[in-house]
Amino acid sequence: MRAIQITEFGGPEVLNVTELPDPVAGEGQLLIDVSRAGINYADTHQAENSYLSPSTLPMVPGGEVVGTTADGRRVVALVGSGGYAEKALAPQALAWDVPDGIDDVTALSMVVQGATAWVLLRRSVHMEPGESVVVHAAAGGVGTLAVQLAKAWGAGRVIATASSKEKRELAVELGADVAIDANEPDMKSALITANGGKRVDIVLEMTGGTVTDDSLKALAPFGRLAFYGMASRKPPAPVQPANLMSHSTTIAGMWLAHVFQLPGDIMRQALGDLFALAADGNMRVINGGEYGLTEVRKAHEDMRARRTSGKLILDPSR
Incomplete structure (x- = not known):
């Protein structure tokens, strides 16, 4: 099968098209003929081995697929x-x-980015x-869905940030x-001004610095910030507990992998809600572009340069 393989860590230049043996499903696994794979910002961290879970070489990147x-x-x-390939094991x-009526792009948008917005x-x-919600990187895969979810669930005011006029x-x-x-x-001042001169209740943040x-x-007071990424690759300043007390604020970290340690099937609940919203026309997925295997380097370059919006898709057939 054709796949993208990484044999050394680094930037987009380490993503190479190669021929690999077809994977063989073991006990408890499914072999999937991949029609589309998702391309996520986390994949750029995986390629340079700077993600929360360490990567090992050689590696086929890509954490989500849709197929048969x-x-x-x-x-x-x-x-x-293993997602950047014609076949993958799950x-x-x-x-x-x-569900019928849910296309590949929508399915891939919901399984990581939609679920992330839901859990956040x-x-x-x-x-x-009635609460105010700030969504940073609001034109991104998570951001576009978080804006819509916050509105659907009754946010009083949704404040978006994005890097260009179009976004x-x-x-x-x-x-x-x-x-x-x-x-x-x-x-700080821009957010308060955007909220009519009042401090904000909720911030969803994945930029850092x-x-x-x-x-x-x-x-x-009693505001909450949920931190789920660090796209700038710059850590924020250390937080002193006394500073949290000064406004009774809460900081939460969120990594979707930990959802599977919770009782109950949180992912099934999240996907059920998200697919229903999409099927009813109450949630719109932004197709940020489709790339073939030979274009994966460009996809990573585009993401890192903030040239993309919405969901990026890999078509392993080309």
Whole structure:
């Protein structure tokens, strides 16, 4: 089969098309003929071995696929690695049937990015109707869905940030009440101004660095910030517990992998909600572009340069 393989860690230049033996399913695994694979920002960290879980070489990157099993089921699945290929193995417990009417792009958008937005709002910050919600990187895969979920669940005001005029316009089109420049030099003041002069209740943050620092300073009493990524590759300043007390604020970290350690089938609940919203036309997935195997380097370059919006897709057939 054709696949992308990494034999040394680094940037987009280490992503190489190669021929590999077809994987063979073991006990508890499904072999999936991949129709599309998802391309996520986390994949850029995986390629350079800077992700939360260490990578090992050689490696086929890619953590999510949609395709067909040997018995004809159409499933979307989490594979950990191995997704950038014509065939992939997935644990049976991490594969979910795709409802009729849900296309490949929508299925892939929901399994990681949609579920991340769902868990952030439902479990990490426990959003209540009427609260203000800041969504950083609002034109990204998680951000576009988080904006829509916050609105659907009754947020009082959704404040988006994005790095270009086009991305800010997209965020507003998806339901944000206001969108501000992600490069604002004083993000704290910009967020408070965007919220009508009031501190904000909730921040969903995946940038890191000063964006995190300023967002914390903009939180209202009992405000919550959920941190789920570090796209800038710059860590925020250390947080002192006394500073949290000064405004009764909460910081939550979220990594989707930990959802599977919780009682109950959280992922099935999240995907059920998300697929229903999409099927009813109440959630729109942004197709950020489809790349063939030979174009994967460009996909990673585009993501790292902030040239993309929405969900990026890999077509392993080309």
